[in-house]
Amino acid sequence: MKVVFLDIDGVLNCTETPNRRRFPYIVDAKLLRRFKRLLKQSKAKAVLSSSWRVDPIGLLAAKHFGIPFIDVCPDMPSERRCVEMRVWLLEHPEVVRYAVLDDEDDGLDDMPLFQPSRRTGLTPEIAKGVARYLAGETDEVMRANALVRIGQNVHSLFKRDKS
Numbered sequence: 001m002k003v004v005f006l007d008i009d010g011v012l013n014c015t016e017t018p019n020r021r022r023f024p025y026i027v028d029a030k031l032l033r034r035f036k037r038l039l040k041q042s043k044a045k046a047v048l049s050s051s052w053r054v055d056p057i058g059l060l061a062a063k064h065f066g067i068p069f070i071d072v073c074p075d076m077p078s079e080r081r082c083v084e085m086r087v088w089l090l091e092h093p094e095v096v097r098y099a100v101l102d103d104e105d106d107g108l109d110d111m112p113l114f115q116p117s118r119r120t121g122l123t124p125e126i127a128k129g130v131a132r133y134l135a136g137e138t139d140e141v142m143r144a145n146a147l148v149r150i151g152q153n154v155h156s157l158f159k160r161d162k163s
């Protein structure tokens with residue numbers, strides 16, 4: 001089985017998601033469709049790592065919006081977030097490959113992290129990166145700070161060209 005550990009805020013919603021009533025739990029239909037396509041294409045299952053999972057209302061909301069997930073990570077408030085995922089993985093040895101989708105990287109050291117910006121949520125590029133990773137076509141992950149570094153390198157090249 002292949003698994004995506006799913007954060008929701010900043011992945012399935014973004015700062016552009018309409019939310020006139022300022023609901024605490026909101027999903028962007030377009031981003032959810034994109035995520036569902038990714039699961040289907042990768043034959044992967046989602047496990048919620050989102051903090052929505054520890055609030056009964058959040059869990060109801062996730063079901064209400066139709067987020068497909070098979071399980072949730074254990075809630076271990078005193079542990080780093082990667083520990084919650086590793087404990088879940090220990091209990092599921094049938095998992096052959098997994099990726100983490102989260103807009104924040106804190107507590108996720110050494111995890112195969114694909115990190116959208118909360119300004120955009122899950123982009124087609126990141127969905128494609130996850131799909132390629134889950135298919136074993138690449139071991140490259142997509143961390144935001146690495147992407148920023150690439151941007152800076154391109155920028156410094158550009159500056160060099162001009163001088």
Ligand SMILES: [Mg+2]
Nearest residue numbers: 007009010103
């Ligand atoms: Mg988030």
